[in-house]
Amino acid sequence: MDIKANLISARVAPVIRTSTEAAARRGVELLADEGFALFEITLTTPGAMEVIADLAKDPDLTVGVGTVMNVDQGKAAIDAGASFVVSPAFIPGLSETGAASGVPVALGAATPTEALRANEAGAAFVKVFPAAQLGGPGFIKALKSVYPMIDIMPTGGIEAGNLADYFAAGAACVGMGGKLVSDAALVAKDDEAIRAAARTVKAALKELA
Numbered sequence: 001m002d003i004k005a006n007l008i009s010a011r012v013a014p015v016i017r018t019s020t021e022a023a024a025r026r027g028v029e030l031l032a033d034e035g036f037a038l039f040e041i042t043l044t045t046p047g048a049m050e051v052i053a054d055l056a057k058d059p060d061l062t063v064g065v066g067t068v069m070n071v072d073q074g075k076a077a078i079d080a081g082a083s084f085v086v087s088p089a090f091i092p093g094l095s096e097t098g099a100a101s102g103v104p105v106a107l108g109a110a111t112p113t114e115a116l117r118a119n120e121a122g123a124a125f126v127k128v129f130p131a132a133q134l135g136g137p138g139f140i141k142a143l144k145s146v147y148p149m150i151d152i153m154p155t156g157g158i159e160a161g162n163l164a165d166y167f168a169a170g171a172a173c174v175g176m177g178g179k180l181v182s183d184a185a186l187v188a189k190d191d192e193a194i195r196a197a198a199r200t201v202k203a204a205l206k207e208l209a
Contacts, residue, residue, distance in 0.1 A: 003062065003064075003083045003084050003103070003104050004084075004104045004124050004125075004151075006038065006062055007038065007084065007104070007125070007153075007172075007173045008151070008172050008173050010036075010037070010038045010062075010173065011163075011167070011173050011174065011205055011208070012036075012163070012173065012174055012175075012176050012180070012201060012205065013038055013039070013040045013064070013086075013153075013173060013174070013175045013176070014027075014031055014036055014038070014039050014040065014176060014177075014180050014181050015040045015042060015066055015155065015175045015176060015177035015180075015181065016028060016039055016040065016041045016042060016045060016051075016181055017042040017044055017045055017066075017067075017177055017178075017181070017183065018045050018046075018181070018183045018186055018187075019045075019046070019183050019187060020046055020187065021045065021046045021047030021048075021050070021051060023183060023186035023187055024041065024045045024046075024047070024048070024051050024186075025051060025054075026186055026189075026191075027181045027186050027194060028041075028051075028055060028061075030191055030194045030195055030198065031180075031181065031194070031198050032060075032061065033195075034195055034198035034199060034202065035198070035202055036198065037060060037061055037062060038061070038062040038063075038064075039055065039061065039062070039063050039064070040063075040064045040065070040066040040084075040086055040175060041055070041063060041064070041065055041066065041082075042065075042066040042067040043065060043066065043067045043068060043069070043073060043077070044067050048065070049076060049077065049080045052065055052077060052080045052081055052082050053080040053081050055081070056080065056081025056082070056083070057081070062083050062084075063081065063082060063083060064082050064083055064084035064085060064086060065077035065078075065080075065082040065084075065085055065086065066086040066087075066175070067086070067087070067088060068085055068086065068087040068091065068094065069087065069089070069091065070091060070094075071091065071092075071093045071094055071097050074087075074091070074094050074097050074098065074105070075097055078097070078098070078101050078103050082103065083103060084098075084103060084104050084105070084106070084124075085097075085098050085103055085104070085105045085106070086105075086106040086125075086127055086153075086175070087105070087106065087107055087108050087127070088108040088127065088129045088155075089107070089108045090107050090108060090109065090114055090117055090118055090121070091107065092121075094107065095107065095121045095122035095123050095124075096122065098124075099122060104124030104125070105122075105123055105124055105125075106123060106124060106125035106126070106127040106153050107121065107123040107125075107126060107127065108126075108127045108128075108129050109126050109127065109128060110128070110129070110134055112143060112146065112147075115128070115143055115147060115150060115152075116147065116150075119147065119149070119150045124151065125151045125152065125153040125172060125173070126150050126151070126152050126153065127153045127154075127155055127175070128140060128143070128152055128153070128154045128155070129154075129155045129156050129175075130155070130156030130157060131154035131155055131156045131157055131158060131166075131174075132156050132157025132158070133156065133157065136157070136162070136165070136166075137162065137165040137166050137168065137169035138169070140152055140154055140166060140169040140170055140171055141169035141170060143170075144169065144170030148170075151172035151173075152170065152171055152172055153171070153172060153173050153174060153175060154166055154171050154174050154175070155174065155175030155176075155177070156175075156177075158174050158175070158176050158179065159176070159179035159180075160179070160197075160200045160201045160203070160204040161204075163201070163204045163205065163208065164204070164207065164208060167208055176201065179197065180197050180198065180201055181194065181197075182194065182197065
């Protein structure tokens, strides 16, 4: 399976960042039930490695790891079954670690210089974070104008209402956290809020097709 192509085809990677392991598992379960099959489990989530290991056993799901801060964390997640690795920063050696296992890596950038460094280091994607605070779709469009060869993954402040703008600006795929996977709703066991958000995003994606 070409995981990079899978990410681009999925367009939206739900970013699971929850305050409990149970909330993370429930979030994945609900979103999978609504048609999502690709997930980024952040290492700030309690029990993240165990969640990744369990999800990786399901052939119908693609699971990656997010908020990776060093090479050792990346290696551990890959060993646990992560199919892709995402960091909010430029981590020397992380792209090489992923490449050794055939796992695409997204390195973070907030400036044109950082984006170029990440691309030159072998990043499959450059994660622009926090996208909204950095200028939103306008910033992505400006980056793509000078770096058409870079696949950009904006994350931060993305919701159903601005998905079309990000893709029109040139995003290859996006990460979507709280607007899709609300920790507060999961902790409150408000399943319908999660399902409603999932359906809204799916409807927005359908409009892009």
